[in-house]
Amino acid sequence: MIPADPKAVVIGASAGALEALTSILPTLSKDFRLPIMIVVHIPPDKRSVLAELFRAKSSVEVIEVEDKEPIRPGTAYFAPPDYHLLIEDQETLGLTNEEPVLFSRPSIDVLFESAADVYGAGAVAVLLTGANHDGAKGASAIARVGGHVIIQDPRSAFASAMPEAGLASCPDATVLSLDGISEYLRRIG
Amino acid sequence: MIETFEKVEDIEIRLLLEALYLRYHYDFRNYATGSIKRRLRQAREQLGFATISAMQERALHDETMLPRLLGYLTVQVSEMFRDPGYFRAIREIVVPHLRTYPSLKIWIAGCSAGEELYSLVILFREEGLEDRTIFYATDINQDALQIAEAGVYDVDRIQLFTENHRKSGGRSSLSDYYSAGYGRVSFDRTLRDRVVFSDHSLVTDAVFGEMNLISCRNVMIYFDKALQDRAVGLFRDSLARKGFLGIGAKESLRFSAHADDFSEFVRQEKIYQRIGK
Numbered sequence: 001m002i003p004a005d006p007k008a009v010v011i012g013a014s015a016g017a018l019e020a021l022t023s024i025l026p027t028l029s030k031d032f033r034l035p036i037m038i039v040v041h042i043p044p045d046k047r048s049v050l051a052e053l054f055r056a057k058s059s060v061e062v063i064e065v066e067d068k069e070p071i072r073p074g075t076a077y078f079a080p081p082d083y084h085l086l087i088e089d090q091e092t093l094g095l096t097n098e099e100p101v102l103f104s105r106p107s108i109d110v111l112f113e114s115a116a117d118v119y120g121a122g123a124v125a126v127l128l129t130g131a132n133h134d135g136a137k138g139a140s141a142i143a144r145v146g147g148h149v150i151i152q153d154p155r156s157a158f159a160s161a162m163p164e165a166g167l168a169s170c171p172d173a174t175v176l177s178l179d180g181i182s183e184y185l186r187r188i189g
Numbered sequence: 190m191i192e193t194f195e196k197v198e199d200i201e202i203r204l205l206l207e208a209l210y211l212r213y214h215y216d217f218r219n220y221a222t223g224s225i226k227r228r229l230r231q232a233r234e235q236l237g238f239a240t241i242s243a244m245q246e247r248a249l250h251d252e253t254m255l256p257r258l259l260g261y262l263t264v265q266v267s268e269m270f271r272d273p274g275y276f277r278a279i280r281e282i283v284v285p286h287l288r289t290y291p292s293l294k295i296w297i298a299g300c301s302a303g304e305e306l307y308s309l310v311i312l313f314r315e316e317g318l319e320d321r322t323i324f325y326a327t328d329i330n331q332d333a334l335q336i337a338e339a340g341v342y343d344v345d346r347i348q349l350f351t352e353n354h355r356k357s358g359g360r361s362s363l364s365d366y367y368s369a370g371y372g373r374v375s376f377d378r379t380l381r382d383r384v385v386f387s388d389h390s391l392v393t394d395a396v397f398g399e400m401n402l403i404s405c406r407n408v409m410i411y412f413d414k415a416l417q418d419r420a421v422g423l424f425r426d427s428l429a430r431k432g433f434l435g436i437g438a439k440e441s442l443r444f445s446a447h448a449d450d451f452s453e454f455v456r457q458e459k460i461y462q463r464i465g466k
Contacts, residue, residue: 066441067410086223096224114223
């Protein structure tokens with residue numbers, strides 16, 4: 001259940017993301033030591049207020065990523081609208097505007113697959129509420145390299161399609177409620 | 190075993206990029222790893238190769254593979270007047286400075302299929318600066334340059350272009366600059382009178398002289414940090430005194446080795462000015 005040497009947490013969420021993240025991010029203390037990269041599906045033409053919103057509520061530092069942003073412990077990084085967020089290496093985040101994946105840019109799969117490449121078994125993926133299938137492929141990439149996959153219990157999710165698709169591609173994932181996820185993260189970070 | 194597989198793929202990617210460089214002088218060796226990996230995996234799957242090594246073998250022996258691989262390796266995503274706020278800032282804040290010069294040189298670096306080039310030419314025409322300006326439009330992808338030179342786009346993109354143009358503070362109607370037919374729009378050839386198209390690589394080629402404005406948006410996000418530093422250094426050395434550099438909305442010179450050579454001119458729109466010299 002608890003990864004031996006967690007290096008980073010990657011989170012993906014779509015419909016219902018705001019409420020779900022609200023019961024997770026603000027519960028982490030300022031001593032939380034892992035970096036957290038987050039993709040939320042947002043319309044491309046909107047200026048995102050997610051980072052500002054959570055900065056006000058959270059003890060961890062919260063940033064909207066610019067290209068080549070350095071990765072620091074205890075910091076939550078939001079993908080900006082209309083860009084994919086990737087982990088380049090253990091020190092650096094990158095953005096691209098390659099074509100949308102499953103109609104989404106940013107894409108959860110893109111973030112998760114890059115986390116699998118860079119962190120291997122040290123990657124912890126959290127797939128939350130959502131109404132499409134983004135994240136399922138990425139979650140299985142993380143499971144394949146020995147990382148941990150946590151999926152929000154579809155029964156308690158605002159939209160169940162995304163966690164259900166995640167479970168279908170990652171049957172061994174740990175299923176938790178939002179409170180359970182938040183407690184799990186506090187234990188590993 | 191899984192661990193071993195991943196490492197083999199990393200080796201294969203490095204070898205393929207080396208092969209492309211040695212065989213064709215296309216240098217992707219310092220492109221950002223995350224996205225290059227993604228796109229090579231995509232190429233391998235869609236072109237039907239079992240491994241990246243197999244794709245490398247073909248690339249070495251069959252020249253027709255090059256343009257196909259370039260299609261994957263260079264990302265062509267743009268639109269006219271993309272991020273209208275950027276063009277509005279050029280129009281309202283940069284142009285008043287440019288007006289004070291008798292002649293102007295503008296470099297659109299990584300011009301892709303030309304959307305940003307035509308946006309700037311139209312803006313300069315609207316502002317009455319076109320006649321004293323030379324526009325240099327460069328890219329490494331020949332196919333993209335050909336599309337840029339033709340200035341023909343799918344008609345279903347024009348609504349977005351028109352909307353962006355309006356939001357950017359356009360003084361005319363975008364439809365003044367193109368004719369439509371057969372599902373395509375064709376931009377007025379006179380827009381190209383002041384344009385020089387050229388095959389130029391930010392990775393391997395040298396300085397372009399004395400530019401007043403360089404626009405290079407969402408090109409350097411595909412580079413690693415070392416290569417970004419090279420490109421920004423190249424821009425610095427290509428800019429005239431107090432010349433301007435515009436980059437993408439989510440790019441920043443904060444992390445660059447040359448950050449101190451530029452000041453933030455329009456912070457919100459990522460327009461910088463060369464200082465010193």
